[in-house]
Amino acid sequence: MDINIEATDVEKTTIAILGAGAWGLALTNLAKRNGHKVVLWSRSAALSLEEALADVEMVVSAIPMIGVTATAAKIKAIGLPSDTILVTATKGLDPATTRTPSQIWQANFPNNPIVVLSGPNLSKEIEQGLPTATVVASSDISAAQAVQTVFSSDRFRVYTNTDPLGTELGGTLKNAIAIAVGVCDGLQLGTNAKSALITRALIEVIRIGTHLGGKTETFFGLSGLGDMLATCSSMLSRNYRVGYGLAQGKSLVEVLAELQSTAEGVNTTNVLIEIANREQIYVPISWQVYRLLNKEITPQEAVEALLERDFKAED
Ligand SMILES: NC(=O)c1ccc[n+]([C@@H]2O[C@H](COP(=O)([O-])OP(=O)(O)OC[C@H]3O[C@@H](n4cnc5c(N)ncnc54)[C@H](O)[C@@H]3O)[C@@H](O)[C@H]2O)c1
Numbered sequence: 001m002d003i004n005i006e007a008t009d010v011e012k013t014t015i016a017i018l019g020a021g022a023w024g025l026a027l028t029n030l031a032k033r034n035g036h037k038v039v040l041w042s043r044s045a046a047l048s049l050e051e052a053l054a055d056v057e058m059v060v061s062a063i064p065m066i067g068v069t070a071t072a073a074k075i076k077a078i079g080l081p082s083d084t085i086l087v088t089a090t091k092g093l094d095p096a097t098t099r100t101p102s103q104i105w106q107a108n109f110p111n112n113p114i115v116v117l118s119g120p121n122l123s124k125e126i127e128q129g130l131p132t133a134t135v136v137a138s139s140d141i142s143a144a145q146a147v148q149t150v151f152s153s154d155r156f157r158v159y160t161n162t163d164p165l166g167t168e169l170g171g172t173l174k175n176a177i178a179i180a181v182g183v184c185d186g187l188q189l190g191t192n193a194k195s196a197l198i199t200r201a202l203i204e205v206i207r208i209g210t211h212l213g214g215k216t217e218t219f220f221g222l223s224g225l226g227d228m229l230a231t232c233s234s235m236l237s238r239n240y241r242v243g244y245g246l247a248q249g250k251s252l253v254e255v256l257a258e259l260q261s262t263a264e265g266v267n268t269t270n271v272l273i274e275i276a277n278r279e280q281i282y283v284p285i286s287w288q289v290y291r292l293l294n295k296e297i298t299p300q301e302a303v304e305a306l307l308e309r310d311f312k313a314e315d
């Protein structure tokens, strides 16, 4: 049964949001608009992490992948009650261990409920009040429902899901694909090529994601196909802009300097290829993105390499 949640009817939650970048700020505004008490913490804040975490019921991490392991370790040292809900909104893979952010949080806090928040969520559109939807996924459904209550509004529709790993991997793996699609558009290869690339990329994401433990159906949902479509069709996506810039002949260093913001797909592609090599997963599109990012080929050669492969069936 669908339940219509009115912001005024729900109990108010005290929340710490970690990371004052674009996503941390957008999530802070969504929760505040629903009347929840939010403490926003960043590395440069006057407030200490210990002060930010005092008496909170929920901790939301919107920290880029590069800071997740260290931040989780700091919070572990501070200590958290075992009923504090930990929400991870980071889309990345840890280069040291190849783990996802939720796996890092769960390893540090084995008794706490962990919830993954992921979906087609370009923060600039959310900050403009444009509508979208997202997914909150957890093996603890009551924790997922608590997060759903915190963020749901008539502009931000939040669905629960019981496949946290699939939800997280959809949002993470599409960043490599967004770089590929940015190249495709930057080279002006046309709408047919872009549609073919996204469709074959979804098969690739499902192949990797299910190998790593996600459920196939999750990748057809908001956090999979939904986020891939958003990220592969907008100049608001930093990852798409990486590919687009490379196709225009800029170096990766130049493109990242222009962005001045997190593009997780660069690190994710490198970690993904490490996993794919180790576990023998066939990832032709991500492989060409990897070679391009590591200056082994040009954008044109990446396209040719994809088109010149052996004939195969569509599976
Ligand atoms: N912006 C979006 O639209 C969006 C949407 C969904 C998910 N995400 C994900 O959220 C995460 C954060 O993205 P963002 O857009 O807020 O990035 P951002 O570049 O806007 O901000 C990143 C913030 O993290 C801080 N930071 C950098 N290194 C850190 C470290 N080592 N430890 C702690 N903090 C550190 C920076 O100072 C900055 O405030 C990424 O994983 C991203 O994929 C972003």
Ligand SMILES: O=P(O)(O)OC[C@H](O)CO
Pocket: 091, 119, 120, 121, 122, 123, 171, 175, 178, 227, 230, 231, 236, 237, 238, 239, 240, 262, 263, 264
């Ligand atoms: O700007 P990007 O490429 O990091 O994309 C942001 C979000 O992941 C879109 O859902």
